[in-house]
Amino acid sequence: MNTPPPLDAETLRARLVDHGPYSVLDVVTVTGSTNTDLIAAANAGSADRTVLIAEEQQAGRGRMSRSWVSPRHYGLHVSVLLRPVVTARSALSWIPLLAGTALGETVREATGLGAVLKWPNDMLLDSERKAAGILADVVSTLDGMAVVLGIGVNVHHDAADLPAGAGGLPATSLAAEGVRVDRGELLSRLLERLSETEAQWRAGDPGTAVDSRLLERYRSLCTTLGRRVRVEFGGDRVLEGTARDIDEHGRLVVRGRDGKRIPVSAGDVVHLRSAER
Incomplete structure (x- = not known):
């Protein structure tokens, strides 16, 4: 397969920053880890809802420091800096579940595939094959508590290019499941759905129980x-x-x-x- 085209940073900024909910959005060609980069940015005072996207990650991390590597232009590697005001640090544990909800719903709507969630941080296709992972890093900064939320999605990978397994599960991608998508459109829809979902969470009381509607949305996807x-x-x-x-x-x-x-x-x-x- 020919190398997929790069993301159009200006189009993404126009949709998600100029006419959308995010503060800053940058696309870099290659980095070690978008989460690591945004943790440094959070400590330097970067704004709530800052987005960093990499076309290629060379030292991507999953939970428990498991690696997440993907060829350039083949996947989505995006991190979002969030600065919600919470009354208890434990409330931040909901953020990766909110991201999973947004991701599962977006993939279902954009591709027609039966995306489901494995608690707490994996998106599966066909119930057993991992196509995406989520990682949330909590950061204590001079400006208060922040969360760097990372999402990695296998998009254009052929089945032969995927690793044998990820966290005990066989790996897959949208393309390996028979669906070709425009990465920029999928990313835009994902970030828009994430913003809506996270804003709904903030509108309640993040220090206590989550909004029952959000809880039901997650439960409905959780395999x-x-x-x-x-x-x-x-x-x-x-x-x-x-x-x-x-x-x-x-x-x-x-x-x-x-x-x-x-x-x-x-x-x-x-x-x-x-x-x-």
Whole structure:
């Protein structure tokens, strides 16, 4: 396949900054990690809703420092700096779930593919193949608490170019699932949906329970619910049971073998795997 065209930075700025909700938007050809770059920008005082997009990442990170690498122009690698005012740091755990909701809804509408979410940070296609990952870094700055939210999506990769697995799941892309899209249009729609979703969250009280409508939107996409799961916390700590719910704090509620319902925070989890046989 021919190399896909680059993103048009001016078109993106016109839509998302000049006539949209974002403060600043930059596109770079290559960087190590857009999240790492925006963490530095957050500490330097960059504005709420600053966006950084890279055509290629050479040191992209997933959860637990797992690598995320993609050829130039083939994927979406975008990070957004958010500065919500929250009364509790734990409320920020909802931000990657909001991003997952926006991503899943956008991909479904733009491609017709059955995008679903694996709690807390993966988007899957056909229920079992990973096409996107989400990473949120919380940053304490002189201007207050900030979150750098990173989203990586496999867009134009052919099946033969994808790694064998990602976090225990086989990898895929939109193209490998038979859908070709314009990256700029997909990115614009994703960032617009993310802004709408995150603004709805801010309009409530981010320090307490999330808006019930947002919670239902996430639950409707979450393929983890109803499954037997194995939660690995690191060391020898393991929880096996059935994923029963996502609570108002964004935690996965697992019913253990003893029948007790145990809420699990994403920050405490090293691996979440299916335990179904």
